[in-house]
Amino acid sequence: MEKFTIxxxxxxxxxxxxxxxxxxxxxxxxxxxxxxxxTRTKFHRVTDRKCYACQSCGYQLHPLADxxxxxxxxxxxxxxxxxxxxxxSKNGVSAKELQxxxxxxxxxxxxxxxxxxxxxxxxxxxxxxxxxxxxxxxGGVARGKRGRGATGKSIVLxxxxxxxxIAASVVGNLSAETVRPFIEQHIKPGTALMTDEFKTYRKTRxxxxxxxxxxxxxxxxRGMVHTNTIEGFWSQLKRSLSGTYHAVSPKYLQHYVNxxxxxxxxxxxxxxxxxxxxxxxxxxx
Ligand SMILES: [Zn+2]
Numbered sequence: 001m002e003k004f005t006i007x008x009x010x011x012x013x014x015x016x017x018x019x020x021x022x023x024x025x026x027x028x029x030x031x032x033x034x035x036x037x038x039t040r041t042k043f044h045r046v047t048d049r050k051c052y053a054c055q056s057c058g059y060q061l062h063p064l065a066d067x068x069x070x071x072x073x074x075x076x077x078x079x080x081x082x083x084x085x086x087x088x089s090k091n092g093v094s095a096k097e098l099q100x101x102x103x104x105x106x107x108x109x110x111x112x113x114x115x116x117x118x119x120x121x122x123x124x125x126x127x128x129x130x131x132x133x134x135x136x137x138x139g140g141v142a143r144g145k146r147g148r149g150a151t152g153k154s155i156v157l158x159x160x161x162x163x164x165x166i167a168a169s170v171v172g173n174l175s176a177e178t179v180r181p182f183i184e185q186h187i188k189p190g191t192a193l194m195t196d197e198f199k200t201y202r203k204t205r206x207x208x209x210x211x212x213x214x215x216x217x218x219x220x221x222r223g224m225v226h227t228n229t230i231e232g233f234w235s236q237l238k239r240s241l242s243g244t245y246h247a248v249s250p251k252y253l254q255h256y257v258n259x260x261x262x263x264x265x266x267x268x269x270x271x272x273x274x275x276x277x278x279x280x281x282x283x284x285x
Pocket of ligand 1: 035037038039054055056058059
């Protein structure tokens with residue numbers, strides 16, 4: 001991935017005004033016709049306000065309306081920098097770290113992080129070719145029952161296309177009624193599906209050529225048949241969750257899963273994740 005250095009970042013987004021201008025351009029493009037008076041016109045920045053006005057009728061456009069920046073008193077430059085930190089991190093950014101780097105209160109930092117996590121949105125394009133599917137348990141008490149059925153933990157179900165992107169959802173259980181819709185939503189019919197021998201996967205494979213590895217008998221790889229790719233993602237997810245975020249409430253777990261799934265899916269991206277995240281940030285949430 002091409003580096004987007006902090007020096008480049010600071011040069012490009014030196015002031016709040018530049019950040020606002022960036023959001024305006026991303027959101028509205030080159031506005032040439034006023035949506036209100038319909039004349040060919042120009043929009044100019046209203047002094048000391050975070051909006052732009054049509055120079056013929058005065059109609060105002062508010063580029064921050066309904067975005068994650070809406071009604072925030074934190075300077076836009078700090079927001080951009082926070083997004084920059086998330087975009088360049090491998091293991092996530094804690095609220096404590098944001099607080100320290102931005103000089104905001106912990107509460108503000110926590111809220112910003114929560115909003116920024118909404119930017120980790122992936123396309124819905126279905127997974128295909130060869131897909132590994134698996135589930136894992138995260139959170140809860142550190143020393144408990146291991147494996148499926150562990151108490152106090154949340155279940156994450158995931159599917160990864162080898163060499164491609166990952167889809168992962170926090171689910172309430174691993175019944176066929178839960179797993180089958182996940183498969184249908186994320187995986188193209190006819191895709192070769194690799195799982196372990198867990199019985200639900202046997203029940204839900206209709207329409208997907210299915211191969212299993214028998215983990216309980218100590219088999220982990222049968223040629224092309226393995227789930228090592230998704231297991232690698234689970235370890236990374238758990239390392240980051242415990243290392244950076246410590247305790248994540250089940251209520252917000254999906255957002256954290258989205259964060260790491262997004263990073264994983266874009267691991268081969270040619271430029272910094274800052275740019276796709278910014279493109280998402282100018283959209284209403
Ligand atoms: Zn106008």
